[in-house]
Amino acid sequence: MIDQLGTLGWLFLVVSFGAIVPIVPTGAAVSGAAALTFHEHPLMIVFVVAAGAAGAYLGDLVMYAMCRAGGEQLARRLRWLRDEERLSAVKERLNRSQVPVLLMSRLIPGGRVPVLLAAAFLGMSWRTFVIANLPACALWSTVYAGIGVAGGSIFPEPWEGVVAAVILILVVNQAVNWWNKRREAVEEPSGTPESA
Template sequence: MNDVLSWVLESVSAVDPLLRTLLCALGMFLETSVLVGLIVPGDTIVIVSSTGVESVLQFIALVLAVIGGALAGETVGFALGRYFGPRIQGSRLGRRLGKHHWVRAENYLRRRGGFAVFLSRFLPVFHSLIPLTVGMSGMRYRRFMAWTIPACILWSVAYVGVGSAAAGGYRELSGDLHFAGILFVGAIVAFVLLVFVVKKWLARREARHMEHDDTSRMQ
């Protein structure tokens, strides 16, 4: 296993750090702007990119790139929702996504306001839908950013931190421990399972705010 993992990590590290960082930022931009995140999750993009981090500078650069890419994508998503929201909903992709997802996102935003923006970063489907939904709502862009920036920072630091720490630990131990690869895979799997459980818990906890419409004003 160590040989395979070493080859994979070396392949990621062999990509120019600047190019790797820019590609990760582009992936995050697409995920949050044009619903690409429904096909290629940003989680995967960031975890893979973070395994190539080999210095503090690269770590900081990748975190900032993930945050910047996500915020740029959400800004575009907000603008698309503001000017083309109904058309996107009625498009082939919008219809394929399902009207119930759009309705749940609208209900959630109406009932929870800014808090829905914050939590949507950690909810499946909603992290791609909320920017568009906010654009179609009456929420101002400044308030949207005030809620989504902290969520993007928390999300970015968590994913880049775990990916880079696991890869760094493997590189240090692989020469001495035959089961270093198992520790690396175990760390990533444990993190993924933890994220899965937290997302499921949040989805169940917030479900009541998504299923019933409400006319209350946004927070």
């Protein structure tokens, strides 16, 4: 039991850190922990989901506070702000529907940081962010734990399920990034003004 609590503590720390430093594969950490837990203690998956969601929530709060306090200068210095047009589009969507945009931003690879920046720059209230981000983090952790459980149930050895879950997350993330870059490349020529 103490081993499982230690694992959950590490998962919480890794996900919290990864929510602040977006290069850490937090989804893969939750999926791997769920795949491992599925083989050893299936009922502990609920705690894996809770630890992942709590870590994501704490990390998001810290990141949102940094965005609110540091503003665009901090975002540019840390290279979080890369695409002004994308940020403008996210701001428009946030103005229309805050909660659904926060929910979806957690599930789309690379979608969370622009939404947090847009929310901070728009001055979304802390109360709204704190309430809306709870279900977003819970849904995110549940989805990634589900991927881990699927990997863990397919393979007989725990390590095989962990490897399969991590590879699946990385493949999905790369596919979404490739799709976004391809879409932007197609849109870019049509957005440039024609020369006379």
